[in-house]
Amino acid sequence: MRPTVNDIARAAGVSLATVDRVLNARPGVTEKTVQRVNAAIDQLGYVRDVTAANLARQRRYRLTFVLPEAPELFVATLRDALAEAGRSSAADRTEIRTLSFPAGNPHALVRTLRTLNSANTDGVAIFAPETPHVRDAILRLKSDGVPIVALVSDLPNTERDHFVGIDNIAGGRTAAFLMGKFHGKRGGSVMVLVSSMQARDNVERRLGFDQVMAESFPEIEVLPSLENHDDEDITARVVSEVLDARPDLTGVYSVGHGSRALVEVLRAHHRARQLTIVAHELTSVTREALRSGDIDAVVSQDVGHIVRSALRILRAKIDGVGIVPGQERIRIEIVVRENLS
């Protein structure tokens, strides 16, 4: 049988009320008594029964997810994963609210963040670019005592409690490794398509990509980044131009969260199969392109894992308990045709 608070009280020679004060860091206990209680806790190996505690505490977790209203399929898969998590969240006393803001509109984002406070939410998960105003809004929330995790794209200068996502530099390095290895010993030239050089994750991936290409595959030429601002028309145009101008092209690296237009253009030009194509994020589009052989590899992150991890971490922060680091590490997944779940 596991020891209970009563056992601790008996062992420490104090009353239940005192054990309770110690356990919940309530004032009014001498340092000496605190230590006696803690000694008993250690000795008996007491672990607080979190389920009973939460029951007694009537704890609900009102969590808010702040997500961009973006056209990329990746954001949609993230929303799907969140919806799925929401379906089973009632069982663990968690209420999920989703707030959206138009992508690329920091003012709208800040307005959204301003509506949040410790009275209406117990924790916030946010997927957004870091701007000074966003930083301020997050600092305010933090100082209001609301735990915050950054999703997918880190907010390193905001004192967020945790970042849930992959190391994007390593993600870019991984993409480069695959690109280089799939080229074999022969040289070539690689087109790089980013959504925006404002987005931290895009920049980091590009950085990592360049590092490995330079270190390990110097025989391959890496072309300058093409920005598409997540606009499919722009993508179609710039990719077409490069395809025409560079008949010697051997590879394409799609850095951003969306790859639909890219795949379409490459198919229209009948170049997909001859090129080595590495993209990010597993979506219906990249999934299908992997299956058909048009994309060779996808570097991805599991959106279901991201959402569940964010929920676990926020709840842990609210409860003031620790997390299992291994469980919360989002892996840089490499997906090819054959391990497509």
Add this chain to the structure above:
Amino acid sequence: MRPTVNDIARAAGVSLATVDRVLNARPGVTEKTVQRVNAAIDQLGYVRDVTAANLARQRRYRLTFVLPEAPELFVATLRDALAEAGRSSAADRTEIRTLSFPAGNPHALVRTLRTLNSANTDGVAIFAPETPHVRDAILRLKSDGVPIVALVSDLPNTERDHFVGIDNIAGGRTAAFLMGKFHGKRGGSVMVLVSSMQARDNVERRLGFDQVMAESFPEIEVLPSLENHDDEDITARVVSEVLDARPDLTGVYSVGHGSRALVEVLRAHHRARQLTIVAHELTSVTREALRSGDIDAVVSQDVGHIVRSALRILRAKIDGVGIVPGQERIRIEIVVRENLS
């Protein structure tokens, strides 16, 4: 606020006792009343508070893991993951017991399984080969009402409740895809090293590997399997022989759970860097070899995820509740130098 049993009772116009009888399938309720209660449950969207229920029920989860006593590092990493999970398991009323049996000794395994019954364990996770006696022992446990999950290597003919691990055919296919892609357009010949053709997972991987090599990379010759029975001396000898006999060798596929001896021999022969090497399972050995560039890719499964998933599934089976399939799908991970977390 979530509805409680009291709300259901009021809505259905019955007493709490009747709701309780319906919820817990106790006898003594007319079919008509059952339906009235169920209607109220549906209408109010009642979900049983599992934590409160388990508290009242005094539920403990006594779970048993049955693992081989094997020399491969992979089994050690699995044990480490289990130990780590054990450290935080007290918080969720879970007691983990680990039983070991000498690998390759089905009799000892059966003896071990015979000690288990519903009186001393609430659920069993087992990593073992499927033999007729094992199958019988598992069927007996099942009919005793003990939920069972198979770990890593499936036991498809035993009515185990769940398999926690990867699809090993797809794992082999993935290894082949990488092997072929890393070869580029040039042909070559690939050595295949298995631990034993008795082990179901090894056989399946080899099968998947051959499928993809034949379909997609016919220019590469795949040599017959070399069995090492997880013996490092045998490995050293047979690998050396092939290296000497086949100077044209271009790749090595290590199917089993251990790769230490292989890496050592290849290094001793100074052949590691020129060969394309694909292995299974991320361990300290393969991790280091990826980093040094001696191994090119590892096809792996997250042992931490496997253990946590097994625990979640067993608890869910014991509670008679559903699982989140996406959370329990063990991914076929591709690990290269750059995404080595």
Add this chain to the structure above:
DNA sequence: GACTAGATGAGGTACGTACCTCATGTCAAT
């Protein structure tokens, strides 16, 4: 109409913890 089996209700205790109130104890400063 008496009897009986079964359905249902009323009310309790328990699980382990949180959190509250009030009484009492202790000790040091005045």
Add this chain to the structure above:
DNA sequence: ATTGACATGAGGTACGTACCTCATCTAGTC
């Protein structure tokens, strides 16, 4: 010696569910 601040104890209620006992009601049987 009195006061007050603070430490501690005693005992309660609550959370949502499980599970128990006993009383009462209902419908059908003879």
